[in-house]
Structure formats: C-alpha cells, structure tokens
Amino acid sequence: MASSFDVRAVQTTVYDGQKPGTSGLRKRVKVFQQEHYTENFIQATLDAVSPDGGAQGTTLVVGGDGRYFLQEAVQKIVKIAAGNKVTKLIIGQHGILSTPAASNLIRKLKADGGILLTASHNPGGPDNDFGIKYNVSNGGPAPESVTNRIYERTKALTTYRLADLPDVDLSAVGTHQFANFTVEIVDSIDEYVALMHRLFDISLIRNFLRARKDSFSVLFDGMHGVTGPYAHRIFVKELGLPETSVMNAQTLPDFGGGHPDPNLTYAHELVERVRRDSVSFGAASDGDGDRNMIISHDWFVTPSDSVAIIAAHAHRLPYFNQGQVKGLARSMPTSAALDRVADRQGLEMYEVPTGWKFFGNLMDAGQLSICGEESFGTGSDHIREKDGLWAILAWLNVIAHISEERGTTVGIRDLMDQHYQSYGRNYFTRYDYEEVDSASANKVMDVLQDHIQSQKLVGQALGCDTAKFTVAQLDNFDYTDPIDGSVSRNQGVRIVFDDSSRIVFRLSGTGSQGATIRLYIDKYEGDASACFLDAQVALKPLIQVALEVSQLTALTGREKPTVIT
Ligand code: G6P
Numbered sequence: 158m159a160s161s162f163d164v165r166a167v168q169t170t171v172y173d174g175q176k177p178g179t180s181g182l183r184k185r186v187k188v189f190q191q192e193h194y195t196e197n198f199i200q201a202t203l204d205a206v207s208p209d210g211g212a213q214g215t216t217l218v219v220g221g222d223g224r225y226f227l228q229e230a231v232q233k234i235v236k237i238a239a240g241n242k243v244t245k246l247i248i249g250q251h252g253i254l255s256t257p258a259a260s261n262l263i264r265k266l267k268a269d270g271g272i273l274l275t276a277s278h279n280p281g282g283p284d285n286d287f288g289i290k291y292n293v294s295n296g297g298p299a300p301e302s303v304t305n306r307i308y309e310r311t312k313a314l315t316t317y318r319l320a321d322l323p324d325v326d327l328s329a330v331g332t333h334q335f336a337n338f339t340v341e342i343v344d345s346i347d348e349y350v351a352l353m354h355r356l357f358d359i360s361l362i363r364n365f366l367r368a369r370k371d372s373f374s375v376l377f378d379g380m381h382g383v384t385g386p387y388a389h390r391i392f393v394k395e396l397g398l399p400e401t402s403v404m405n406a407q408t409l410p411d412f413g414g415g416h417p418d419p420n421l422t423y424a425h426e427l428v429e430r431v432r433r434d435s436v437s438f439g440a441a442s443d444g445d446g447d448r449n450m451i452i453s454h455d456w457f458v459t460p461s462d463s464v465a466i467i468a469a470h471a472h473r474l475p476y477f478n479q480g481q482v483k484g485l486a487r488s489m490p491t492s493a494a495l496d497r498v499a500d501r502q503g504l505e506m507y508e509v510p511t512g513w514k515f516f517g518n519l520m521d522a523g524q525l526s527i528c529g530e531e532s533f534g535t536g537s538d539h540i541r542e543k544d545g546l547w548a549i550l551a552w553l554n555v556i557a558h559i560s561e562e563r564g565t566t567v568g569i570r571d572l573m574d575q576h577y578q579s580y581g582r583n584y585f586t587r588y589d590y591e592e593v594d595s596a597s598a599n600k601v602m603d604v605l606q607d608h609i610q611s612q613k614l615v616g617q618a619l620g621c622d623t624a625k626f627t628v629a630q631l632d633n634f635d636y637t638d639p640i641d642g643s644v645s646r647n648q649g650v651r652i653v654f655d656d657s658s659r660i661v662f663r664l665s666g667t668g669s670q671g672a673t674i675r676l677y678i679d680k681y682e683g684d685a686s687a688c689f690l691d692a693q694v695a696l697k698p699l700i701q702v703a704l705e706v707s708q709l710t711a712l713t714g715r716e717k718p719t720v721i722t
C-alpha cells in the first residue's frame with residue numbers, strides 16, 4: 158500500500174458549454190478528448206458533490222455503458238477523485254455498470270453519489286457520443302440545483318487536482334488501496350440480479366417458460382449495449398432460456414455501429430426476427446440499459462401502454478402484491494392510459510415534465526411506486542432510474558402469473574385485448590424531426606407560443622370535415638413539484654381538445670447535434686370495437702391538425718419525420 162501519493166494542481170482553462178442537460182453532459186467523443194475537457198468536468202462535478210464544496214470524504218459509485226472512451230474516463234476519475242480526497246470509489250468491473258445497476262449500487266451501498274459514463278441510447282465510437290452524468294445519494298439523476306452548481310464551477314475553474322497514481326486494473330474484482338483512498342472493483346451484475354430476485358417471482362417465470370416452451374418464445378436484443386451480459390445472466394442462466402434467446406448480447410464500444418435505442422426504427426433487426434420467427438415476446442434495451450421496448454409478432458406495445466399494463470397487474474408482482482402501490486406517474490407527453498388505471502384503482506396520479514429525475518422526489522416521499530415515459534422508460538421505486546430489464550421481467554412475471562391462473566398461455570396481444578376491452582385505448586404516436594437547424598425549430602415553437610399568447614384557437618373546431626376537434630385548452634406545461642415546491646416552466650406546448658385528445662410539441666433536451674422537434678399525439682377511444690386500428694390510421698386527422706397549426710413543414714422543410722414511434 159502506498160503511504161501517500163502526490164497531488165498536483167493542473168492549470169486549465171475554461172471550456173464553454175459544459176452545461177449538463179436532462180441526463181448529464183453529452184457531447185461527441187472528440188469533444189471529451191480535448192485537452193483538460195473531461196478533467197474539467199470531473200473536477201466541477203466533484204466540487205458540486207456537496208453544497209459547501211467538495212467531495213472530500215465521500216464514497217462514489219462509478220460505471221458506464223461500455224462505450225468508446227469509457228476506460229480512459231474511469232482512469233481520469235480515479236486520479237481526480239484521489240486528488241480531491243474522495244474516500245472510496247466503487248467501480249463496476251471493466252468500468253461497466255448499467256444505469257439501473259449503478260442506481261441500485263448507490264442505494265444499496267449507501268454511497269454519496271455516482272458518476273455514470275453514458276450517453277444512453279446515442280451511438281458510440283470515436284466519431285459519436287460520450288457522456289458524464291452525476292447521480293445523487295438516492296440513486297437518481299442530480300437535481301437542477303446540483304447540475305447548476307456543476308455548470309457554475311465549469312465556468313470558474315483554473316485548476317483541477319490530479320493524484321499521481323498508476324492506472325487501476327479494472328479487469329479484476331478486488332480492492333486497491335492508495336494511502337487513505339480505496340478503489341473497489343465490484344462485479345457489475347451480481348447486485349442487480351439479486352435485486353431482481355427480491356422484486357419478481359423468478360421461479361414462477363422459469364417454470365412458465367419451461368412448461369410453455371412450445372407456445373411461448375422469447376427474444377431479447379441487447380443492441381450491443383450494456384445489458385447483454387445482464388440479460389444473458391438472467392434469461393439464460395436464471396430463467397433457463399436457450400442461448401439463442403439473447404441476441405447482440407456482447408457489449409461493444411461502438412454498439413456494433415448501431416443506434417442503441419429500442420424503438421421500431423433502430424431495433425429493426427429485432428422487429429424483423431420477431432415477425433419472421435413468430436416470436437411471442439420480443440424485448441430490447443438501450444445502450445445503458447434503462448430503456449426498453451416490448452413487442453410480439455402480432456403487436457407493438459407502446460411505452461405508454463406498457464406502464465399502464467404493469468400498473469394494472471401490479472398485484473401480480475411480489476414487490477407490490479400487498480397493496481403496496483402508493484401512486485402512479487407519467488411524464489406529460491406520455492398517453493393517459495395510465496391515468497385510467499389510477500382512476501379505476503383509486504390511486505394518486507402525477508403528471509410530471511419529461512425527465513426521469515422528476516419522479517425521484519415523489520418516490521423518496523413514499524407517494525409513487527410505478528411510473529413511465531413515452532420515451533421507452535418504465536420503472537418503479539426500487540431504484541431511482543428507469544429500468545429496462547425490470548420492465549421486461551415485470552411483463553414476463555405478469556404473463557406467467559396470468560397464464561398459470563388460467564391454465565393457458567396468455568400472450569402480449571391477449572393482455573392488450575383485455576386491457577383495451579376493460580379500459581378503452583389511448584391511441585398514441587410520436588413523430589421526431591431530428592437534426593433540424595435550431596433557428597427553424599425555434600420558429601416552430603414561436604408559432605405555437607403565439608397561439609398560446611393569442612388564445613384565438615380556443616373554441617375553434619380544427620381538422621377535416623369527417624374529423625373535427627374543438628380546442629379546449631392551449632398552454633405551455635408548467636410543473637410545481639408537490640414535494641419541494643420547485644417550479645419548472647415551459648415543459649412543452651399542449652393543445653388539448655374537448656374529447657381529451659392532445660397534441661404536444663417540445664424540443665428534445667438530449668440531442669447533441671442541431672435540434673429535435675418532438676410531436677406527440679394522444680387520443681382516447683372508449684369503444685372496444687374501435688380499439689384495434691393501426692395507430693397511424695386512427696391518429697391521421699390529429700397529426701394533420703398538428704402539422705397545420707405549427708406550420709412545421711413550411712418552417713423546417715421536413716416533409717416527413719425522421720422516426721415514428
Ligand atoms: C432521457 C431521460 C428521460 C427522458 C428523455 C427525454 O432519456 O432519461 O427521462 O424522457 O431523456 O428525451 P428528450 O430527447 O425527449 O428530451
């Protein structure tokens with residue numbers, strides 16, 4: 158053990174634009190590779206760990222999704238953490254931790270926080286994205302008070318503190334001691350799998366999958382992101398599924414050249430195989446493992462429906478089965494399918510702005526158990542991040558449970574049918590216009606803002622002769638956090654019609670190039686016989702209204718969205 162180590166104050170100059178967004182600082186790898194760029198941001202993050210300054214004496218979890226530049230970033234964090242008198246770093250083996258696994262470790266080990274190295278679902282590799290995100294002691298993304306503190310520090314730095322330490326061997330589990338500074342390399346998967354065992358009836362799912370192997374097949378797509386090894390452990394080792402039930406399971410620094418975002422566009426390989434091989438249950442997760450998609454050969458489950466299904470069947474999940482569901486929540490653009498479940502079950506329902514961090518306070522206050530976002534995020538208060546594998550296991554647990562109750566194999570489509578018959582359906586779609594130049598995107602938002610200002614559309618019937626929608630409300634969503642009273646303004650333009658249909662527009666907070674306009678459409682259908690149309694068909698008149706009201710095509714030159722989900 159080294160009795161001490163040298164710490165140098167390295168002279169640096171400020172980089173502009175190190176403002177953490179919804180989910181940390183996300184930039185091109187080449188930006189992070191600039192001299193001192195990554196070091197500056199790490200130093201600023203450590204400075205912001207406590208309000209009165211500094212990370213001295215703290216224990217932090219560190220890990221990332223395996224993308225290019227991960228190892229270099231971890232080694233920098235080790236040296237700067239030591240230079241800042243951090244007591245202990247707990248690092249996933251090979252620097253790997255899925256975002257949900259990191260959130261769990263922070264909570265389980267009662268760490269003061271964690272540094273997550275991920276750009277989530279953005280492509281990886283030398284020409285793509287990297288990211289650094291700070292999570293606080295509840296395991297959730299840092300609130301704005303902390304990210305603002307980080308940003309303020311990035312603007313004022315003159316030096317960062319670098320300890321003269323050798324690179325740490327990240328490949329083996331074990332402890333490295335450098336004077337008073339400890340680096341512990343932990344298995345990336347064990348604690349997470351242990352958590353899943355506490356939440357779900359793994360043996361029920363295993364028995365179901367074994368007994369119904371001829372009528373119920375599973376295919377998981379790791380998209381070469383971080384979840385492959387977690388999924389292999391759970392699906393193959395724990396649930397006894399064949400090796401072939403997990404595809405793209407090897408974590409690669411460039412995610413195999415793909416775009417590791419589980420949706421119908423980017424997970425097309427899975428979608429094609431599920432359809433071709435008539436797979437009963439297909440699922441995918443994103444680069445860092447917090448998003449999920451669920452499909453079958455005959456159905457695509459929208460994320461808005463997915464969270465509603467999990468909530469409707471929560472009593473079938475061990476973690477919730479004694480009436481422990483405390484409340485439900487969704488982000489504002491997410492469809493209101495979940496609201497109908499809350500209503501039926503007499504549960505409190507919360508509508509928060511886009512961003513998982515907004516669920517954290519409600520969970521910490523014991524008022525929220527299950528929540529979801531249309532952006533393929535689903536989760537519960539077991540951790541403070543959304544959790545892709547959790548959602549997939551929740552579905553499998555529900556399916557296994559109902560199949561056992563009924564003595565027959567219940568598939569995804571059966572569950573959806575029954576849900577729509579019982580609750581009706583919220584048709585939902587999202588159109589993304591990616592990499593629009595910022596000036597044009599702002600013009601679209603200005604047009605909408607003008608409509609809000611004038612309120613002239615209120616009371617008007619928009620649409621075509623066969624489908625008219627009367628505007629009931631037109632505003633920009635503001636949110637007051639019920640726990641700490643903090644206010645978040647301008648979280649998305651809403652046009653609400655008198656039949657409760659909604660058009661929502663907002664600019665993405667996660668892109669790294671240009672602007673992304675998101676258009677969300679939600680329309681309720683209460684007549685069960687009309688619940689099985691293609692969403693694009695059912696929503697066409699409203700989409701038309703949205704495009705007309707916003708002048709999107711004229712202002713951006715985009716005839717079509719980049720991605721439809
Ligand atoms: C991240 C957050 C999600 C959020 C999403 C929104 O994935 O973790 O909670 O829903 O960003 O992204 P957007 O690009 O729509 O701002």
Ligand code: ZN
Nearest residue numbers: 277278445447
């Ligand atoms: Zn993610």
